[in-house]
Every structure is written in structure tokens, then in C-alpha cells.
Amino acid sequence: MKRYIVFLKQVPLSTKVEMDEQTKTLKRSSALCQTNPDDLHALQMAVTLKRSTGAEVVAVSMGPASADAVLRETLQRGADRAVLLSSRAFAGSDTWCTSLVLAAAVRRIGEYDLLFFGRMAIDGDTAQVGPEVAAHLDIPQLTWLASVDGVADGRLRAVKLAGRVRQQVEVSLPCALMVGRENCALEAPTLSGWRWAQQQEVECWGEDELGLSPDEVGLYASPTRVVTTEVPQREKEMVWLADAPALAAVLRDAMQFQNK
Amino acid sequence: MTTREYDIIIVGGGLLGCATAYQLAKRKAGNILLLEANEIASQASARAACLLTRARTKPALMELVQETYDCIAEIEQLLGESLELQQCGSVTIASSEASLKEVEALEAAAGRFGIPNERISRERTKELLPWMEVSAVDVALYMPTDAFIDSALLCSGYARAARALGVELRSGCKVKRIVAEGDAVTGVELADGTVLHAPLVVNAAGSWANLLMRPLQVGLPFTPVRSHFWITGIDKERFPVNHPFTVIPDARAFTRSDVGALIIGLRESQCQSFDPSTLTDKLEDFDFNQAAKWQVLDEGAPLLKRYLPDIDDLGIAHYMAGPSCYVPDAKFIIGPVKRYSGLYTVTGCCGGGVAAGGGMGRLAAELMLHEEPFVDPALFVPERFGEVDPFSAEFQKRCADARSNKKGG
Structure with missing residues (x-):
């Protein structure tokens, strides 16, 4: 059976996010939430590919109970099945521990062809989790994706960016893709999709179902230590330009600087 | 702590605050300061559906809306740029006896006010509204001069016109409280402790207006009520750019084109x-x-389905929710706050701030400057409900019911 697994994260909707002073982690309950934008594009790519391959799309999210909303949205947007990875033991996991949990979820789901991740989450900005999951599972990973041309004969054909160079690549399955918002346009969800999504079951797995020990995951198992957090103070130098020649001079200098 | 003297301080850089600033400046009302906690035109005024419906069953409201149209023309001339008014026309649809009576009342009001209008056939309705299933349409009333406008652009237009006429605009400047001595206001205190003095203060802080009034023990008779709309994916053939907006009372709905x-x-x-x-x-x-994005659509879809049969399977690309300040009688709040001399308010938009804002600002300015008001201000007196507690759940429900029971779209 062909199967695509898509990973999505619930992130704050607003820029106004409170930090937990004790753990130096985001207080996720303090903010309005949304599905991480890149992750929605990863889902869209999986759903679009599914139309030509007939694969099952499984959506997975790790987070508190509120991440159920993320998974309902995936069902509305075309996922066939949704799994929530939720446990107090997972709380405070850094990217390393998160990727351990996600990799365990992949093993439990069973056979798969493609893993889809959003390139980066807008709250952490690390872009680490997808590549780490691929490493845990020992499968190829495709970063800096430009486009996917198709899947056939156990291989994925795609184009990736390497600086200014575009590389045409073939990757054996299974493999992991890191998808950005420029890789595919989102289709607008429908009311009938929403109604269907409300009737579906969202499976919920904790550390027992995943065969993980609480010592392996969560805040205290995470090798990352946030020592301090602060809001960067930007000091911008501002100059009023009196006329067009002054503007032209600034642009000329900037272009010369860029061409150096 | 520094102090400075102004003749008038306006709190709130949304449509009503900026329109009031413009109308005061136009009347050379003196040294005027407008304060906005965020950016000008960035809050509720940027979340509106932007319909400028001319015909109303209340004559005063038609005057207020006409003033908005007049302001737009004036400001475009003053600033030498277009505010991008989209004269697309409107179609009000009746499919029941009750809505037919509403259409007839609108038709009569439009006729009295000289607003062009005509009943159109189903065929003509289909030409104007290619997306609509017209078999459910009993009567369609077309008003070709109705328009819509980007509300943030309109608000910014009022603000820039006011600035061009000498008003000082300050954004990112939160007012902590309105300062009063005895029974007269004397100015405002900013969040940073700065006190600014003025003998006249206008509370145009929209949804936040009652928070400013609370320390003064004044309750304005409104509360924020959620208004919202949905935007489909783009399909320019089905939803032609600038086709007429619709009001469909039987579906508790309106529609408007939005770039396809x-x-x-x-x-x-x-x-x-x-x-x-x-x-x-x-x-x-x-x-x-x-x-609510999907729950409310789910509730409303069965009614809208008669006119838009594939609503269930139509791609919904965006959802926008914002607060409308509703008053129990669905009329605005404009005028002096009797408890404090020098304190005025212009608020309670009841979902009509874009259409009537220019007129509301004019009436507020006329009352402040003791000019002959161009519409009867008694309709909009802040104290017309007696003492109210806008922080009580019971009063808030009264306000929400005003929107729930609203006629028209």
C-alpha cells in the first residue's frame, strides 16, 4: 500500500507570545494558534500527489490536546487519517527529542513511501526536525526543494536548489521531503470537507503506544539548553533623502556593494 | 512628565476618529491632536466588508451615508489621488413576504431621497450576478450608484486629509485615561505618563471606548459584537470583478466581489x-x-444554498472576523457625554461605520462646534438608554440581539 505521512505543528498565530521563564520555552497555551504555514504546503503536496498515485495520506501532529484542531484541518484538506502524539512526557521536547517521537510514530504507522515536512516552523525557526527524523529512520532527505515532478518505479523525481543551481534529482523511496510555501499553492478548503472532518476519529498516541520511555523524551531528556531569551533591539540608522539624486546615489552604492 | 495644550484631542485612529478629525479640521476647529494606540486604520477599520449602501429606511442614516460619499469626493480632490471607490451597484433580493416588504420600504426611501433604483428581471439579475441561482428570486431591486471602498484606504484618506488641514496624528500612542477635574475633562494621560491638555476630548476608541470611560463611571450603550465574512477562491468568470454587491435578507447574508x-x-x-x-x-x-469560521458557515449555508447551490463545496480561501460596536436600538452614539463637560463620543458603528462614518464625523464636529446639526442628533444621544453597564452580560446580550435581529443583510 502506498502511504504518505505528513507532519504538522500547531504554532502561535500572533507575534505576541509569552515565554515560560522557568523552562525558557514558549507558553503555547498563552497564544492563539494556527497550523504552521509551511506544513500546510507539505500537506497540499501530499494530497496533490495522492490524486495520481492513490496513496493514503496520514497526518501526524505532536502537541497538546488543542493540536486536534490542526489534525481536523488536515482531514478537511484531504488527509485520510490523523494521529495526535500527545503526552505530558513529550512536553518541552527540543528538536532532537521531537524527532525521536516522530520517528517512533512513523515506525508504528508502518510502511510508507514519503514523509512530508514543512521546511521550517515559524515559532522555532530551526528547520531541524524533518532532517533529524530522516536521519533516525536512515532514509534519504530532500531539502531546498524546488518542485516534485512525479513518483514512479520506486523513485521520486524532483528539482532542488543548490544556491543558484537547480539540480534534477532522483531519490529512492522511502524518502523525506522538506516543503516550503513556494513549492505548491494551497487549495481552498470547503464546508463539506469540514463537516466530514468533524465526524472522523483522531487517534491519540502517547509514549506507551510508541514504545518510548519517558526518560528519552521531554524537557529533561533534551540536549538543547536555552540559557536565556531576549527580544533583539534593533537600532536602525535613518537618513532623510532630500531629493531624487540623493536617492539615486544610495541605490548606486547599494548596487555596487551587492556586485562586489 | 510633559504637558501640552490642544483645543481638541481625539482618541482613536479608526474610521470614526479620523472622519471626526477631518470634519473638525475642515471647520478650522483649532489645534487638533489625534491619538491612536496602534497604527492608523489598522484595527476594526481594516476588517470591514466596506459596503456603502445608500438607501436606508431611516432618512437620517441616508444623510449620513451621503455625507460619506461627499467626503470621498472632497478628499480625493484635496489629496489629488483616488480613494478607489468601486461603483459596482447593489441588488437587494426578496424571496418572501417579509423581505418583499423590506424591499418595498427601501424602494420608497430611495425614491424619496433621489437614489436611482429599479426592479430587475431574473434574466437581468443573472446577467449582473452570474453566480446566483435566480429561481429563488421573487423581486430584485437594483441600485446602480451603490459602491464599496477599501475601508482602510478610506480611513487613511480621512487621516491624511485631516493632516493636510493641520491635524497632528500620532500612532503607537496609547491613551491610559481621560483626565477630568470635577465635572470637566481637561485632557488625556498617555501610557508613558505624559499628560496632554485639551478642553475637548473625543472618545472614538471603538471597541475600547468603554474601557476609557470606565474610570469616569460612564457607560456607553454598546458592546463589541463579532461580524465576519468569508472569501471564496478566485473565479473571475463566475464572480466578475466589481459585479454588484447583494443584500439577501432571507439568507441573513450579503455578498460582494473581491478581485474575482x-x-x-x-x-x-x-x-x-x-x-x-x-x-x-x-x-x-x-x-x-x-x-466559528466553519460553525457559522455551517449554520448559514442552508439558507444561502437557494441562491448559491454549491456553497458546501465552494473553496473558502479566507475568513475575516472583527468587532462591530452594536447598540440595543442599532443606532449610532454621537454627541456630548452629559456627565462631563468637554467630553464627546462618536462610536457604536452598528456595522455601518464605513458607510456612515463621514456623516457621523460631521455630526460630531457640528455638535462640538455648536453649529446647526445636519441631522437630528436626538437619535444618537449617548444617554438615551439611561445608565447602562456595558460590562454586564445582560447588557452585552441586548447589544448582540440588535445584530441578530437586524433587518437586511
């Missing part, structure tokens, strides 16, 4: 009000209940 997509506004049977004390400084941080 369709904006759909729906009013739920029980509208949602919010306690003003729960408001955040910025609406982007406020929880309008995102789940």
Missing part, C-alpha cells in the same frame, strides 16, 4: 458579543473564536 472572488457575509441567529474588558491591545491577538 466572492465575499460572503453571514449573520448568525445568535450573534456573539464580547466583554470589552477581555479585549487585547491589538485585534490580531484577540480570540474571535476561530472555530
Whole structure:
């Protein structure tokens, strides 16, 4: 059976996010939430590919109970099945521990062809989790994706960016893709999709179902230590330009600087 | 702590504050300062459906809307740029006896006010509104001179015109409280402790207006009520750019074109009000209940289906929720606050701030400057409900019911 697994994260909707002073982690309950934008594009790519391959799309999210909303949205947007990875033991996991949990979820789901991740989450900005999951599972990973041309004969054909160079690549399955918002346009969800999504079951797995020990995951198992957090103070130098020649001079200098 | 003297301080850089600033400046009312906690035109005024419906069953309201149209023309001339008014026309649809009576009342009002209008056939309705299933349409009333406008652009137009006429605009400047000595206001205190003096203060802080009034023990008779609309994916053939907006009372709905997509506004049977004390400084941080995006559409879709049969399977690309300040009688709040000399308010937009804002600002300015008001101000007196507690759940429900029971779209 062909199967695509898509990973999505619930992130704050607003820029106004409170930090937990004790753990130096985001207080996720303090903010309005949304599905991480890149992750929605990863889902869209999986759903679009599914139309030509007939694969099952499984959506997975790790987070508190509120991440159920993320998974309902995936069902509305075309996922066939949704799994929530939720446990107090997972709380405070850094990217390393998160990727351990996600990799365990992949093993439990069973056979798969493609893993889809959003390139980066807008709250952490690390872009680490997808590549780490691929490493845990020992499968190829495709970063800096430009486009996917198709899947056939156990291989994925795609184009990736390497600086200014575009590389045409073939990757054996299974493999992991890191998808950005420029890789595919989102289709607008429908009311009938929403109604269907409300009737579906969202499976919920904790550390027992995943065969993980609480010592392996969560805040205290995470090798990352946030020592301090602060809001960067930007000091911008501002100059009023009196006329067009002054503007032209600034642009000329900037272009010369860029061409150096 | 520094102090400075102004003749008038306006609190709130939304449509009503900026329109009032413009109308005061036009009348050379003196040294005017407008204060906005966020950016000008960035809060509720940027979340409106932007319909400029001319015909109303209340004559005073038609005067206020006409003043907005006049302001737009004046400001375009003053600034030498277009505010991009889209004269697309409107179609009001009746499919029941009750809505037919509403259409007839509108038709009569439009006739009295000289607003062009005509009943159109189903065939003509289909030409104007290619997306609509017209078999459900009993009567369609077309008003070709109706328009819509980007509300943020309009608000910014009022603000820039006011500035061009000498008003000082300050954004990112939160007012902590309105300062009063005895029974007269003397100015405002900013969040940083700065006190600014003026003998006249206008509370145009929209959804936040009652938070400013609370320390003065004044309750304005409104509460924020959720308004919202949905935007479909783009399909320019089906939803031609600038086709007429519609008002469909039998579906509790309106529609409007949006660069090839369709904006759909729906009013739920029980509208949602919010306690003003729960408001955040910025609406982007406020929880309008995102789940409502689909729940309310689910509730409203069966009614709209007669006109838009594939509503269930239509791609919904965007959802926008914002607060409308509703008053129990669905009329605005404009005028002096009797308890304090020098304190005025212009608020309670009741979903009509874009259409009537220019007129509301004019009436507020005329009352402040003791000019002959161009419409009867008695309709809009802040104290017309007696003492109210806008922080009580009971009063908030009265306000929400005003929206729930609203006639028209």
C-alpha cells in the first residue's frame, strides 16, 4: 500500500507570545494558534500527489490536546487519517527529542513511501526536525526543494536548489521531503470537507503506544539548553533623502556593494 | 512628565476618529491632536466588508451615508489621488413576504431621497450576478450608484486629509485615561505618563471606548459584537470583478466581489458579543473564536444554498472576523457625554461605520462646534438608554440581539 505521512505543528498565530521563564520555552497555551504555514504546503503536496498515485495520506501532529484542531484541518484538506502524539512526557521536547517521537510514530504507522515536512516552523525557526527524523529512520532527505515532478518505479523525481543551481534529482523511496510555501499553492478548503472532518476519529498516541520511555523524551531528556531569551533591539540608522539624486546615489552604492 | 495644550484631542485612529478629525479640521476647529494606540486604520477599520449602501429606511442614516460619499469626493480632490471607490451597484433580493416588504420600504426611501433604483428581471439579475441561482428570486431591486471602498484606504484618506488641514496624528500612542477635574475633562494621560491638555476630548476608541470611560463611571450603550465574512477562491468568470454587491435578507447574508472572488457575509441567529474588558491591545491577538469560521458557515449555508447551490463545496480561501460596536436600538452614539463637560463620543458603528462614518464625523464636529446639526442628533444621544453597564452580560446580550435581529443583510 502506498502511504504518505505528513507532519504538522500547531504554532502561535500572533507575534505576541509569552515565554515560560522557568523552562525558557514558549507558553503555547498563552497564544492563539494556527497550523504552521509551511506544513500546510507539505500537506497540499501530499494530497496533490495522492490524486495520481492513490496513496493514503496520514497526518501526524505532536502537541497538546488543542493540536486536534490542526489534525481536523488536515482531514478537511484531504488527509485520510490523523494521529495526535500527545503526552505530558513529550512536553518541552527540543528538536532532537521531537524527532525521536516522530520517528517512533512513523515506525508504528508502518510502511510508507514519503514523509512530508514543512521546511521550517515559524515559532522555532530551526528547520531541524524533518532532517533529524530522516536521519533516525536512515532514509534519504530532500531539502531546498524546488518542485516534485512525479513518483514512479520506486523513485521520486524532483528539482532542488543548490544556491543558484537547480539540480534534477532522483531519490529512492522511502524518502523525506522538506516543503516550503513556494513549492505548491494551497487549495481552498470547503464546508463539506469540514463537516466530514468533524465526524472522523483522531487517534491519540502517547509514549506507551510508541514504545518510548519517558526518560528519552521531554524537557529533561533534551540536549538543547536555552540559557536565556531576549527580544533583539534593533537600532536602525535613518537618513532623510532630500531629493531624487540623493536617492539615486544610495541605490548606486547599494548596487555596487551587492556586485562586489 | 510633559504637558501640552490642544483645543481638541481625539482618541482613536479608526474610521470614526479620523472622519471626526477631518470634519473638525475642515471647520478650522483649532489645534487638533489625534491619538491612536496602534497604527492608523489598522484595527476594526481594516476588517470591514466596506459596503456603502445608500438607501436606508431611516432618512437620517441616508444623510449620513451621503455625507460619506461627499467626503470621498472632497478628499480625493484635496489629496489629488483616488480613494478607489468601486461603483459596482447593489441588488437587494426578496424571496418572501417579509423581505418583499423590506424591499418595498427601501424602494420608497430611495425614491424619496433621489437614489436611482429599479426592479430587475431574473434574466437581468443573472446577467449582473452570474453566480446566483435566480429561481429563488421573487423581486430584485437594483441600485446602480451603490459602491464599496477599501475601508482602510478610506480611513487613511480621512487621516491624511485631516493632516493636510493641520491635524497632528500620532500612532503607537496609547491613551491610559481621560483626565477630568470635577465635572470637566481637561485632557488625556498617555501610557508613558505624559499628560496632554485639551478642553475637548473625543472618545472614538471603538471597541475600547468603554474601557476609557470606565474610570469616569460612564457607560456607553454598546458592546463589541463579532461580524465576519468569508472569501471564496478566485473565479473571475463566475464572480466578475466589481459585479454588484447583494443584500439577501432571507439568507441573513450579503455578498460582494473581491478581485474575482466572492465575499460572503453571514449573520448568525445568535450573534456573539464580547466583554470589552477581555479585549487585547491589538485585534490580531484577540480570540474571535476561530472555530466559528466553519460553525457559522455551517449554520448559514442552508439558507444561502437557494441562491448559491454549491456553497458546501465552494473553496473558502479566507475568513475575516472583527468587532462591530452594536447598540440595543442599532443606532449610532454621537454627541456630548452629559456627565462631563468637554467630553464627546462618536462610536457604536452598528456595522455601518464605513458607510456612515463621514456623516457621523460631521455630526460630531457640528455638535462640538455648536453649529446647526445636519441631522437630528436626538437619535444618537449617548444617554438615551439611561445608565447602562456595558460590562454586564445582560447588557452585552441586548447589544448582540440588535445584530441578530437586524433587518437586511
